[in-house]
Amino acid sequence: MNTGSEIMKRLAIRVAVVCVVLGIVAVAFAVPPNEVLLSGNVQTFTGVCCFSWGETVSITEPKVPVPIVVTWSTDYRASANLFFNVGVSVNGHPCLSSDLIAAASPSDGTFQARTFQWVIFPSDGLIKGTNNITLCGGGSVATDNITLAGNTLAARISK
Amino acid sequence: MSGMSKIVRQHAICLAIVCFLIGHATTAFAVPPEQVLKLAGSSLDFTGPCCFSFNESISVTEPAKPVPVVVTWEVFIFEGSGNLVGLMLNGGPCTFYGSGSISGFSDSSPRMFQWVIFPSDGLRAGSNTLTLCGGGISSGPNFLDTFGMTLAARLSN
DSSP states (O other): OHHHHHHHHHHHHHHHHHHHHHHHHHHHHOOOGGGEEEEOOOEEEEEBSOEEEEEEEEEEEOSSOOOEEEEEEEEEEEEEEEEEEEEEEETTOOOEEEEEEEEEOOTTSOOEEEEEEEEEOGGGTOOSEEEEEEEEEEESSSOEEEEEEEEEEEEEEOO | OHHHHHHHHHHHHHHHHHHHHHHHHHHHHSOOGGGEEEEEEEEEEEESBSOEEEEEEEEEEEOSSOOOEEEEEEEEEEEESSEEEEEEETTOOEEOOBOOEEOSBOOOEEEEEEEEEOGGGTOOSEEEEEEEEEEEOSSSOOEEEEEEEEEEEEEOO
16 A cells, blocks of 8 residues: 555656646747737838837846747838838847838838848847847938838747 | 666666657757748749739648748749739739739849738648639730749748
């Protein structure tokens, strides 16, 4: 009886270990829902670079932060004289505006579509735990307008 | 000595089971082939007003509690009139899950779109079919000439 309960105890410990391991594996591959964002609203931003465009996703970094990949896909019309800067801000830090959107106002009233991908390194300000990634930008040289229609913002940890 | 080897054997079996389960879990997270579509070197032309099926589909398998899906479509466009492109979820209406505009132009270029579909959009446990759809929005001839495309989905959580 004593041997039987000992076997049961060992079995229970092993099952627990397996469950913990499986849980860790599942969490490692999981992507929390706030890592993706879909905005269907038409919204216009006016100003010189750089200011927040109000769209934020969050991503959770491990103890030792690793690079993340952020992808933004949008429909837009822009009345800029030259270009618009667009980028992301990490945890409220200054806008990393490394890309440009050219002026676009199709005469048929349609929108242009563009997709941007940014790779953010720990040295850009990523910290252990929750990190907020916010879209930002503005007119490159003057106060201009950019109107966004449907757009998505998604972040994922690089592996 | 016999007891010792029994314990070692039990631990070895336990370790093998854990490794087996981790291996299976990793495989489960790999991208299944039905979640991607690649049409390399294929010219596809779509003609007509929005919205109709482009008859190009992928499938994504949702867990018991559906999670958001991120879909990316990369396409090389020769030329086209003003078009909209979206997805039909499980044969439903053509819906725009983000950017979907292809304005009228004649400059050939690759384009990429990213769409996010949430469970509230109608994702269900098990297999879900995502079909490209769209069409022209101009008052004149509506056409979209493409060459090569990839369509891929990944589960979020």
